[in-house]
């Protein structure tokens with residue numbers, strides 16, 4: 298396989314689509330880093346600059362070089378008719394000479410009682426007058442040297458503020474310690490529980506909170522206290538933020554919403570000030586809801602591991618939050634909701650009773666939930682009457698609400714591209730694949746030999762899946778390359794929702810995953826990089842069998858790995874000695890080797906059928922599950938008669 302195409306021959310050994318979808322973009326935490334230099338500083342600097350100018354620079358600009366001469370020197374210059382202008386006051390005489398090029402030179406001399414001076418001056422032809430006070434009035438001077446520059450700086454400052462405010466999206470840098478908590482009132486979120494499909498348990502728990510906010514007296518008269526805070530916990534895209542908005546819509550009370558990242562400020566102490574202010578506002582507006590989204594940004598464990606004081610701000614903010622939560626009276630009717638997909642990283646203090654003591658799990662939707670979510674989002678889209686949401690629901694196990702919403706939208710986009718008025722079933726099917734595997738890469742040129750290898754590889758997966766007992770039926774096989782880098786894939790769809798995986802299921806999955814590579818070996822006696830994705834998945838399944846599911850021969854029911862975050866699908870960390878780790882590796886290798894061997898066996902026993910299917914796939918590029926089953930049946934039927 299060409300190296301640039303060598304990414305993956307994607308195989309779906311069950312319907313775990315969510316795995317390959319790019320998770321980078323979603324739920325990314327925004328940390329505002331816009332410059333928040335307060336303008337106060339600007340004004341102080343401007344004032345100092347102005348003072349310096351007034352004290353040092355302006356006087357220097359105003360003074361001119363004046364040469365002092367003696368009175369007799371002055372008289373001689375008068376007689377020699379060198380003077381241009383003369384003026385005098387009580388104490389001194391100031392006069393100028395004018396050079397050829399017009400430059401004036403200033404002189405002064407002391408005044409001398411001299412009655413003849415006027416006559417001599419007159420005779421010299423110089424212009425002379427008594428001193429006219431050129432000095433501006435004190436008021437004017439004050440205006441020009443203080444008020445005007447100040448006004449100038451003020452205007453610039455105002456412009457700067459406006460510019461910075463625009464860049465920071467409306468928050469004013471000068472509003473020290475003021476919270477930017479947005480107030481959502483029912484009409485503004487516009488969401489209700491109707492908009493949230495599935496998630497019945499979560500809705501049930503939240504409905505109680507809504508009810509409490511509606512009629513707190515009923516709870517008070519019995520003496521029931523509602524939890525101060527509830528924490529929505531679940532994987533990304535399952536509708537946590539949506540649920541919180543729906544609560545606000547249902548409760549018809551003010552709704553303060555802040556993302557955790559908004560507390561993380563540039564200046565130490567600002568985050569804490571924001572928390573304080575938020576709670577002050579909230580108690581004033583009670584009953585109301587305070588919603589802190591992505592609370593893990595501030596609520597991380599205070600372990601002091603990241604020394605260097607870099608976490609001061611976050612810790613202060615968290616401490617303030619804890620204090621405020623303890624400080625207010627729950628009967629007042631302030632309910633705090635928070636959402637996170639990293640409950641494991643939250644500080645224990647946040648989770649203790651009296652704070653976020655109620656946890657509301659928001660899980661990935663099951664089949665019924667998926668169908669419901671698809672229908673909710675399909676409401677706003679024109680659809681053909683015969684849409685079968687159940688099929689789509691089956692094909693999307695493991696998908697989150699956000700992904701399902703995306704599938705509907707992609708289907709609508711495709712319908713427009715195809716020039717249709719309404720979304721058809723085919724649009725939905727294609728968009729399921731699109732969300733799973735990326736766009737079809739129309740222009741990709743793959744040479745004949747590679748294409749043949751890919752076809753055999755995919756048929757290998759499909760054929761082994763068909764020949765193994767209890768494996769999910771093949772739904773679709775394609776060798777049309779996708780933008781995600783997949784060169785083809787085989788999709789299996791489980792007939793019913795499964796929650797448990799038996800050891801045999803796991804081994805079956807491994808056999809199917811290794812079958813792509815096995816087909817390459819059986820047919821071409823060579824191997825390619827195309828199996829990299831299969832290898833990755835197989836390894837993770839085999840590893841989990843040994844370290845987490847207790848399905849190994851050596852270790853029995855010993856947990857060798859700790860799952861750190863079940864919601865973000867991260868791998869666990871090993872909790873065993875290095876010798877044990879080495880044995881785990883060996884056993885993982887054994888499990889995969891056995892599955893691989895079995896796949897090769899199955900394919901060798903079905904060589905003729907494999908050729909037939911591969912040729913068909915090469916010609917058609919995509920074959921559906923029904924076509925695949927038909928060819929299989931026809932072949933089996935024909936062979937049965939031969940044997941008989």
Ligand code: ADP
Pocket residue numbers: 324492493494495496532533534535536537538539540636670673697698699700702
């Ligand atoms: P989270 O905050 O859990 O990461 P969001 O609440 O932001 O997820 O959900 C993202 C989008 O996914 C929502 O705006 C909505 O369109 C869709 N969605 C998620 N879950 C559901 C659901 N249960 N019902 C309807 N739509 C959903």
Ligand code: ZN
Pocket residue numbers: 306307308754758813814827828831
């Ligand atoms: Zn494969």
Ligand code: MG
Pocket residue numbers: 324537538590636
């Ligand atoms: Mg969210």
